[in-house]
Amino acid sequence: MPLTRRRIDLAAKRVSGGVILGLHRRQGDPVDMTECHILDPRLFALLAPLRIVLASLGALTADGDVLLNLLDSGPDILLATDVELGAADRTKLAAFARAQGVPRIGWRSRRGRAVAEIVAQTGPVRQNFAGASVSPPLGAFLQAAPDGERAIVKAVIAALPKLNRRDVIAELYAGCGTLTFPLAEHGRVCAFEGDAGASAAVRRAMAGRRIEITARDLGRQPLMSKELSDARLCVLDPPYSGAAPQIGEIAASSLRDVIYVSCNPQALEADASRLHQAGFTLESITVVDQFLWSTEVESVIAFRRGSSRRTRSGPSRSG
Numbered sequence: 001m002p003l004t005r006r007r008i009d010l011a012a013k014r015v016s017g018g019v020i021l022g023l024h025r026r027q028g029d030p031v032d033m034t035e036c037h038i039l040d041p042r043l044f045a046l047l048a049p050l051r052i053v054l055a056s057l058g059a060l061t062a063d064g065d066v067l068l069n070l071l072d073s074g075p076d077i078l079l080a081t082d083v084e085l086g087a088a089d090r091t092k093l094a095a096f097a098r099a100q101g102v103p104r105i106g107w108r109s110r111r112g113r114a115v116a117e118i119v120a121q122t123g124p125v126r127q128n129f130a131g132a133s134v135s136p137p138l139g140a141f142l143q144a145a146p147d148g149e150r151a152i153v154k155a156v157i158a159a160l161p162k163l164n165r166r167d168v169i170a171e172l173y174a175g176c177g178t179l180t181f182p183l184a185e186h187g188r189v190c191a192f193e194g195d196a197g198a199s200a201a202v203r204r205a206m207a208g209r210r211i212e213i214t215a216r217d218l219g220r221q222p223l224m225s226k227e228l229s230d231a232r233l234c235v236l237d238p239p240y241s242g243a244a245p246q247i248g249e250i251a252a253s254s255l256r257d258v259i260y261v262s263c264n265p266q267a268l269e270a271d272a273s274r275l276h277q278a279g280f281t282l283e284s285i286t287v288v289d290q291f292l293w294s295t296e297v298e299s300v301i302a303f304r305r306g307s308s309r310r311t312r313s314g315p316s317r318s319g
């Protein structure tokens, strides 16, 4: 739906007389965002005051980045600037957070792979996943829009094979638990996520639920076929680049059911063909149109070994 996008990564550029804040032209400078028919108005309303505060920061000498997430607790901001934040900059950002009702502002240097730090916190930071209250780390991954998230979760749950409550679901690329918490209502979830902050956020919120979460870089250390074979099924939701380092182990395991959530049809094609070579066939596919007015598409695909039934559903309009 229009005006529901809750996550955006903007570029900031100092120019004479102020700061441009918007999206990059393809291989070019950012274009100042003066209107947006996709972004949630609560995030769009922050852009004008953000331009003013960014222009006042000594730490923004040329280029910066502004990642905005709209959590259940309100906007969450992660800034990256080209120079260290000074004490005066921190005071300005704290005043901005109070004035704009922003629970948290974080900062990191644009140089290297600097870790983000909190520079202002005016209240708790919360996001609800299936009744669990998660406090996501700065810059956390969220599905692009709430209705997109609902459609993805619904499609994943609908694609589950018949499970008993003891069955283990291996969940790879779990993020902050978008799928982890709903899946835990159907089986025991052994989740893996590369981002230590995201996996810690799930761990803090999972008390009393049938969830184990491990911080693991599945690119360097994929879950091995032997470990996967202990699970009843595998649910994976890899990044845009796909699951190339992991898919061979899934193919080599004795898993029968795989549910693959994909935001990149090209990466999916490569990974699906590895599964196909290993005897998996397409069981169902749901297309979720969560990237409104773009050619990007999200899909939820169930694969099964030892089955030839094919069904097709969707597209589910959610963007």
Ligand SMILES: C[S@@+](CC[C@H](N)C(=O)[O-])C[C@H]1O[C@@H](n2cnc3c(N)ncnc32)[C@H](O)[C@@H]1O
Pocket: 141, 142, 143, 173, 174, 175, 176, 177, 178, 179, 192, 193, 194, 195, 198, 216, 217, 218, 219, 220, 237, 238, 239, 240, 263
């Ligand atoms: C498309 S997101 C899905 C997250 C979650 N399933 C959700 O719906 O919010 C992909 C996730 O993969 C994680 N990730 C990226 N590369 C990874 C790697 N090499 N090993 C493990 N996790 C990785 C990211 O941190 C991110 O949380």
